Amino acid sequence: MPETLKVEGKMNIHLISPTGVIVDDIADKILLPTDNGPLMILKGRAPLFVQIAVGPMWIYNKGKRPVCYYLSHGVAEIRRDICSVLAWGVLADEIDKERARRHLISIQAEREKMHSKAGRRLIEHQIEFEENLIKKPSLLRSPNFE
Numbered sequence: 008m009p010e011t012l013k014v015e016g017k018m019n020i021h022l023i024s025p026t027g028v029i030v031d032d033i034a035d036k037i038l039l040p041t042d043n044g045p046l047m048i049l050k051g052r053a054p055l056f057v058q059i060a061v062g063p064m065w066i067y068n069k070g071k072r073p074v075c076y077y078l079s080h081g082v083a084e085i086r087r088d089i090c091s092v093l094a095w096g097v098l099a100d101e102i103d104k105e106r107a108r109r110h111l112i113s114i115q116a117e118r119e120k121m122h123s124k125a126g127r128r129l130i131e132h133q134i135e136f137e138e139n140l141i142k143k144p145s146l147l148r149s150p151n152f153e
Contacts, residue, residue: 016035016050017033017034017035017050017068017088018033018034018035018036018037018048018049018050018087018088018089018090019031019032019033019034019088019089019090020032020033020034020037020066020090020092021089021090021091021092022064022076022078022092022094022096023091023092023093024093024094024095024096025095025129029076029096029097029098030066030076030092030096032066033068034066034067034068034090035049035050035067035068035069036048036049036050036067037064037065037066037067037090038063038064038065038067039057039059039064039083039090039092040059040060040061040062040063040064040078041057041058041059041060041083042057042058042059042060043057045062048085048090050087050088051087051088052085052087054084054085054086054087055083055084055085056082056083056084056085057082057083057085058080058081058082059078059079059080059081059082059083059092059093059094060078060080061078061079061080061135061136061139062077062078063075063076063077063078064076064077064078064092064096074098075098076096076097076098077096077097077139078092078094078095078096079094079095079096079132079133079135079136079139080094080095080132080135081093081094081095082094095132095133095136104141107137107141108137108141110137111134111137111138111141114130114133114134114137115134117130118130118131118134
């Protein structure tokens with residue numbers, strides 16, 4: 008489990024994928040892609056459990072450039088000063104479309120060998136994530152909420 012830091016005026020952000028912890032950091036605010044549209048999360052927000060959609064998650068800290076992670080489907084739990092996101096994710100600056108194409112081919116082949124329904128669903132989410140990495144991230148621009 009990621010460490011929870013106590014920093015005045017900040018909230019904790021944890022992005023956890025099936026392969027491990029991707030982000031364990033603090034933020035002033037977080038913009039999440041949800042099934043109902045973008046959702047801005049601020050410290051002290053009422054508890055919430057929400058479905059994550061495919062799209063960019065922006066992490067904002069005063070005086071710093073916003074950081075973007077591209078997410079696949081998942082869920083997020085928000086409690087006072089902690090935002091925990093469970094989803095496939097990748098730092099937008101590190102997206103390698105060629106690597107995503109190669110990985111897509113390998114997991115499509117893996118799906119054909121998978122016999123369990125749950126395993127196939129997990130692989131189908133990975134496939135959708137890789138397909139979106141290939142076509143959408145070039146459109147990522149930070150909304151200005153400073």
